[in-house]
Amino acid sequence: MKRLQVEASTALCQLQDAGRFGVRHLGVTQGGALDWVAMQWANWLLGNALTAPVIEVALGGFALLAEDDCVLALAGADLQAHVDDQPVRPWRSFRVSAGQRLTLKQPSQGVRAYLAAPGGWLAESVLGSCATVMREALGGVDGQGTALGKGQRLGFVGGTPALREVPTALRPSCEAKPVLDLVMGAQLGDFSGLSVFDVFNRDWTLDSRADRMGIRLLGPELVYQGTPMISEGIALGAVQVPADGQPIVLLNDRQTIGGYPRLGALAPLALAQLAQCMPGSKVRFRPVVQEQAWQQHQAYLERWR
Structure with missing residues (x-):
């Protein structure tokens, strides 16, 4: 086993993988890397399974001291x-x-970096995943849902793969104002006509009130005209609209059910784009249907096959 020791960390530096599935009926959320594209590329660089555990570092403030010679990957x-x-x-x-010493400082582009080790970082699996969900005290290196902390030792048992890099043409871009594909559905038709127009034709600003559970968006007030709802299951990327008319994009650590009306859900690639947007930046929505989003997703996955 090769080891590194954490010398600096924050609550936003966590062990993540693809997430925890098949447990939402128990009230347990998904967790997992917010930018699944970057996570998979980090693992690809080392020849790992694409869903192997990685370290998600948001906004920097992370440092490791190597106790052994090793090869790592960053995406x-x-x-x-x-x-x-x-x-x-x-x-x-x-x-x-x-x-x-490996240090990750303030971002010059994007928000979240993913650090991979050969074979994946070692961690206890809880309900089929080591994804850290601090609210539910699940996952992480010790299985207790804690962020990585100073003095903690991280290990892996993989080999020493040859160095490689992601071709420039395949690297996702961090656009200044990304256009995010929104799969229309849920209660979109129950909003006023002006609200539906505004959803797709106005800029939305990422609020500072954002975490791994969801990101609030600031813009024109959306008016729901439908009947009161009974709570339903919440999909990853669901865009719900509470009483103040400002949308919230629900992310990996979201609640499992909710009763606010929803415009639909972001496509998987759009979620990866959103994960790299800083608070205060602007985004726009583009309407797509489920079949279109599915085809785009499958076409992207072909890059790893």
Whole structure:
């Protein structure tokens, strides 16, 4: 086993994988990497299973000291990573020698970076996943749902793969104002005509009130005209509209049921884009139907086959 020790961390530095499935009937949420695309590329760089555990680092503030020589991989946001005083760009694997320090600082582009180790980071599986969900005290290295903390030791048992990088043409872009595909559905037709127009023709600003459960959007007030709802199951990416008329995009750590009307749900690729948007940035929605979103998703997955 090879090990690294955490020298600096925040509550936003967590162990994640693809998420926890088949347990929502128990009231247990999904968890998992918010930017699933970057997570999979980080694992691809090392020849791992694409869903192997990675470290999700949001907004920097993370440092590791290597106890052994190793090869790691980084994908997603550019958090000005350095090995000692040498910069490390994302979307590639790199070597770290025993005694060297890997640091991830403030973002210069994007929000979340994903750090992978050969074979995946070792962690206890809880309900089929090591995904950290702090609210439910599930997952993480110790299975108790805690973020990575200073002094904690992380291990992996993979080999020493050859260095590689993601081709430039395949790297997701961090657009200044991304257009997010919204699969229409749920109660969209029960909003006023002006509200439906505004959803797809106005800018929406990401509020600072955002976490792994959901992101509030600020913009024109949306008016729901339908009847009161009974609580329903909540899908990943669901865009619900509470009484103040400001949408909330529900993410991996969302509640399992809810009674607010919904415009629909973001497509998987749109969720990965949203995960890299800073508070205060602007986005727009583009309407798509389920079949279209499914075809786009399958076409993207072909890149790894």
